[in-house]
Amino acid sequence: MSTIRVRLLVVLVFLSGFLAVAGSPSATAVTPPGATAAIVPDSLWFDGTALTVSDGRFTDGFGREVVLRGYNVSGEAKLAENGGLPFASVADARKSATALRALGGGNSVRFLLSWARAEPVRGQVDTGYPAAVAAQMRAFLDAGIRVYPDFHQDLYSRHLFGAGSWYTGDGAPGWAVQAGSYPQESCGICFFWGQNITQNKAVQQAQYDFWHNTYGLQDAFLAMAQQTMTQLRQHLTAEEFAGVAGVDPYNEPYAGTYDPGRTSRIWERDLLGPFYVRFRARMDTAGWQDKPAFVEPNLFWNANIGSQKQEGGLLDAGPLGPRYVFNTHFYDQKAISGILMWGKASDGRYAGDFGAVRDRASAARTAAVVSEFGHPLSGTVADKAPTVLKAMYQALDSRVPGASWWSDPKDSGAVLSGTQWQWDLYNGRHHELMNGNPDKVRTFGDAWNDEDLSAVRLDSNGTVTLRQDARLLDRLYPSATAGTTVAFTYEDRSRDGSTTLTWNPVPSSLPGVRQLVGCGQYGLLVWRSDGGPAPTELHLPASFPTASTTVVSDLGTAYAPPSYTPTTPIAVAPEPGGTGSRRLLLTDPDSGVLHYALVTNGATAPSPALLAAARTELSEWAAARL
Known part of the structure; x- marks a missing residue:
């Protein structure tokens, strides 16, 4: 059976202001607009909804802001x-x-x-x-x-x-x-x-x-x-x-x-x-x-x-x-x-x-x-x-x-x-x-x-x-944002012959972020949450293997992010279709809050101190610039 036929949607309940997503057949399900209730693996529960236009943006059945790239x-x-x-x-x-x-x-x-x-x-x-x-x-x-x-x-x-x-x-x-x-x-x-x-x-x-x-x-x-x-x-x-x-x-x-x-x-x-x-x-x-x-x-x-x-x-x-x-x-x-x-x-x-x-x-x-x-x-x-x-x-x-x-x-x-x-x-x-x-x-x-x-x-x-x-x-991009995108950039470090093109270097005023990124690729997404039931997701290029991907966010920090679970704020899951492609999932249960996430493949086993320094710098930068 094709994956899109089973990619039909599951399971949402809200408890004490926090999102709980059920992953077992016995769970109670609430079906969002445009989706059909079904029991599927947790890593696919937010796929399969129809695309519409709302407030000047593409949106899926969960109200997430969708970007089409292809x-x-x-x-x-x-x-x-x-x-x-x-x-x-x-x-x-x-x-x-x-x-x-x-x-x-x-x-x-x-x-x-x-x-x-x-x-x-x-x-x-x-x-x-x-x-x-x-x-x-x-x-x-x-x-x-x-x-x-x-x-x-x-x-x-x-x-x-x-x-x-x-x-x-x-x-x-x-x-x-x-x-x-x-x-x-x-x-x-x-x-x-x-x-x-x-x-x-x-x-x-x-x-x-x-x-x-x-x-x-x-x-x-x-x-x-x-x-x-x-x-x-x-x-x-x-x-x-x-x-x-x-x-x-x-x-x-x-x-x-x-x-x-x-x-x-x-x-x-x-x-x-x-x-x-x-x-x-x-x-x-x-x-x-x-x-x-x-x-x-x-x-x-x-x-x-x-x-x-x-x-x-x-x-x-x-x-x-x-x-x-x-x-x-x-x-x-x-x-x-x-x-x-x-x-x-x-x-x-x-x-x-x-x-x-x-x-x-x-x-x-x-x-x-x-x-x-x-x-x-x-x-x-x-x-x-x-x-x-x-x-x-x-x-x-x-x-x-x-x-x-x-x-x-x-x-x-x-x-x-x-x-x-x-x-x-x-x-x-x-x-x-x-x-x-x-x-x-x-x-x-x-x-x-x-x-x-x-x-x-x-x-x-x-x-x-x-x-x-x-x-x-094969680029990092926000394929579905749970809220409204405020700013995004991606430095792909693509090549012109033997020359690596770097048009958006991390400024020297952010030394921890600069050290973390190094000569690697990086993307930075800033968004304002809307309290929706599904996470924000970014496509992870093949050049971002899970084992060497670093995420620094107000939601936390992660080197080699774990597999997705509904309670993990920073996680990785397969993209639908069984092609081996992957996505980064960022889960926030709040509404109206400004969030950021830096994603890079530049560092090798960054220290907790470096991750903390980069997080502090980005928080201060976001507060001053956004």
Whole structure:
């Protein structure tokens, strides 16, 4: 039986203001919202609840603040070689899910879907496609990984491009292209495939037709989406469906061309916003009424090249509220261009960009997710990847650069959810006939428009292997906080070649903490408790073996923390799914109290005196700075 089916929840009683969690079949159980009562091992009692949005944050069934971290699975769905599915088989999906949890530290995935595969004939959803998708999604759900499907498109459709084209697309089926009278596709002088979005008249006109519902294209898409979502729900058990976080209605929306007098912001107001309202209604009809829609603004809302950046960000949508999530992408186009950014990224480079995401979500009164971010891993700009990705993860963790984090932690902001592009087992092993052309077989990289961004590949033995520094990808992060996060930072000490990147050193004013951390990795979480029944948990990277992990907190100190019990304030437990990944559990029974926890792998058998000194320093620092 899959772990997610038994990960169903137990046992809470309150006695004299203290939490008591029962671990035996004879215990009395109180079931929290979104959970089903069952007797399970103590180390799993707080898993299995559905995700919702409350007070501008993701929350689980215990009211804990949840952070989603993971990857896009996978660009293979853009290709024809496996029928628009992310994997060639369910076995490959399971291999990918296990590795994503154990090597990549992910607790969530954005799972690509194909309109072309779902509806190859107009008005006829291929029932086999949702069934195959559900079977591959189940591999991730069984590994304790939350999933949010994404109806993906790039350049509108592959069917806009001929066998001899330089580029290709994905998304709309052939019949949707045949309905229009589009010009011969041409990008002119294009160095990057994305230039087709604004330079290829065929792509522009097709996008325009979709947003104006020409030929009933939008109606057809919405009907397809409703049927696909209905069937996905029917193919999953209730417990599995609880692990589905929501759905992304449309990848990277763009107007194509603007009507006279219509700007990006007006287009969002008049066309994109109403589309999301219509999609939301289809979700409700399909039985997804309790899950949010992960809605994206205009593709170029937060582009970091001035000529591309456009006003928007769903400014005129009003408060989105808990039925929607503000969902955006971020790529450093200057770094990718190779000519607009000299040198490499550095501390705080994206603090402003990701701060804008936080601010926009806050104004919309909902949670935020950066559902795509990344950088090429081969080619002339690949040397920038280690610093660009570190700076992006840094900005997800905190809106404050490392150089000023210790002095200004109160400005750290919410920890952002994000899914890196991408996680593709078949990187470098594809056999894709580009646009169906047997003379253009693509095997290199991601096999799509010369991209190469996958964090993983299979080695010669078929073993999943990381292509990026494990210290960068497998990160310490607060996956569930029992209360509200006040500040968080993580110094991963990832590498750029032979150089270890340290952007947030412990200041000399905290000598005990500095000695404890040494040259190791460390993270520091500050949160305010809410009296909830479940503990705070942080994902423990593989580089933090239990036997050499040190925790210094106002809750106590621990070197080599013990296994979880309900009465142990600092403890370690397995993460769900049986992948070998672990989490740190911090239990506090109070409400409204400021707590902190430093987690490091730097010290070897630290003395009680050093632990006490570090605890005193951190307590004084928190009192002065927060």
